[in-house]
Amino acid sequence: MKLTKTINRKIISPLVYGLGIEQMLARRAAKHRIILNYHGVTDKFDLGINHRHMDVQQFERDILYFKKHFKIVSLSEIYNSYLQGETPQENLLALTFDDGYINNLEIALPILEKYNAPATFYIITAGLENPDFITWYDTLDMMRLADHNAHNYGELANQIKKMGNGRDVYIQGLTAQLPRYEEMKKRNPHYWQLMNNAQVLTCAKSKLIEIGSHTHLHYNVGNIDFALASEEMRLSKKILENLLQKEIVSIAYPDGNYTDKIKDEAQQIGYKQQYAVNYQLGSDANDTRILNRWSMSNSTTHEANMILLSTSLNSKGF
Numbered sequence: 001m002k003l004t005k006t007i008n009r010k011i012i013s014p015l016v017y018g019l020g021i022e023q024m025l026a027r028r029a030a031k032h033r034i035i036l037n038y039h040g041v042t043d044k045f046d047l048g049i050n051h052r053h054m055d056v057q058q059f060e061r062d063i064l065y066f067k068k069h070f071k072i073v074s075l076s077e078i079y080n081s082y083l084q085g086e087t088p089q090e091n092l093l094a095l096t097f098d099d100g101y102i103n104n105l106e107i108a109l110p111i112l113e114k115y116n117a118p119a120t121f122y123i124i125t126a127g128l129e130n131p132d133f134i135t136w137y138d139t140l141d142m143m144r145l146a147d148h149n150a151h152n153y154g155e156l157a158n159q160i161k162k163m164g165n166g167r168d169v170y171i172q173g174l175t176a177q178l179p180r181y182e183e184m185k186k187r188n189p190h191y192w193q194l195m196n197n198a199q200v201l202t203c204a205k206s207k208l209i210e211i212g213s214h215t216h217l218h219y220n221v222g223n224i225d226f227a228l229a230s231e232e233m234r235l236s237k238k239i240l241e242n243l244l245q246k247e248i249v250s251i252a253y254p255d256g257n258y259t260d261k262i263k264d265e266a267q268q269i270g271y272k273q274q275y276a277v278n279y280q281l282g283s284d285a286n287d288t289r290i291l292n293r294w295s296m297s298n299s300t301t302h303e304a305n306m307i308l309l310s311t312s313l314n315s316k317g318f
């Protein structure tokens with residue numbers, strides 16, 4: 001690790017955090033609402049596999065901190081507060097989790113329930129009926145574990161992000177060439193397994209959990225054929241509504257990718273709330289259909305994350 005990073009982690013961050021400077025910054029922020037984006041929470045933390053799952057103890061510290069310094073509200077509540085244009089008494093924070101990993105149910109939900117913290121889980125509906133479904137980026141991670149040097153994985157990811165129909169056959173062709181791929185997949189189920197119907201139903205039964213769409217196959221909908229993108233958004237909404245017997249009102253865009261035309265289509269399909277990771281378009285900041293989210297880093301400390309959060313209230317808050 002670079003020396004400056006080590007100094008920041010070991011000395012500066014704990015000091016700033018210990019003095020409560022980050023809280024002073026948060027209180028002074030002009031914006032008073034923020035939505036956080038997590039993916040997984042794990043009790044088998046391993047950055048050697050990927051950066052998408054937070055260590056469970058760090059996650060619990062996050063929640064304790066939020067309980068103390070923010071009001072944790074549901075996504076619906078934070079969105080309605082924003083629409084009504086009210087200035088909240090205290091800073092509001094909402095939690096979202098993308099992709100629908102089983103660890104959301106098994107590891108994150110018990111902690112959310114322990115602290116009575118609401119959250120929204122965004123589900124990739126292709127995973128509901130196929131226990132072997134694995135997202136393309138988790139596939140790449142398992143490929144990397146099988147053979148680190150087989151591909152330039154960054155380049156491959158960029159290529160895959162542009163693909164629609166044909167993507168999965170293409171990826172299957174790549175994994176078939178790596179003899180250790182299946183073994184790596186079997187060895188690390190915690191890092192890629194998505195919830196099935198029964199597991200999503202169990203989550204939805206908790207009064208703390210809202211469910212939203214993360215599309216059906218997790219294509220970058222802004223990059224692919226428009227008709228396919230539309231079908232992806234429509235199908236996942238229908239599948240979730242059939243399962244849960246209630247209206248699905250929100251969508252989180254895979255890889256934070258969308259266009260103006262996609263936003264219009266999502267609204268047309270019936271999504272009342274849309275969620276980005278970084279605003280993609282100049283019009284987004286004044287578009288009440290879409291809100292930004294702040295991605296929690298799983299590769300830095302709790303203290304550093306809380307400092308980043310306080311400064312992100314102005315850039316990612318609303």
Ligand SMILES: [Zn+2]
Pocket residue numbers: 098099214218254255
């Ligand atoms: Zn995703």
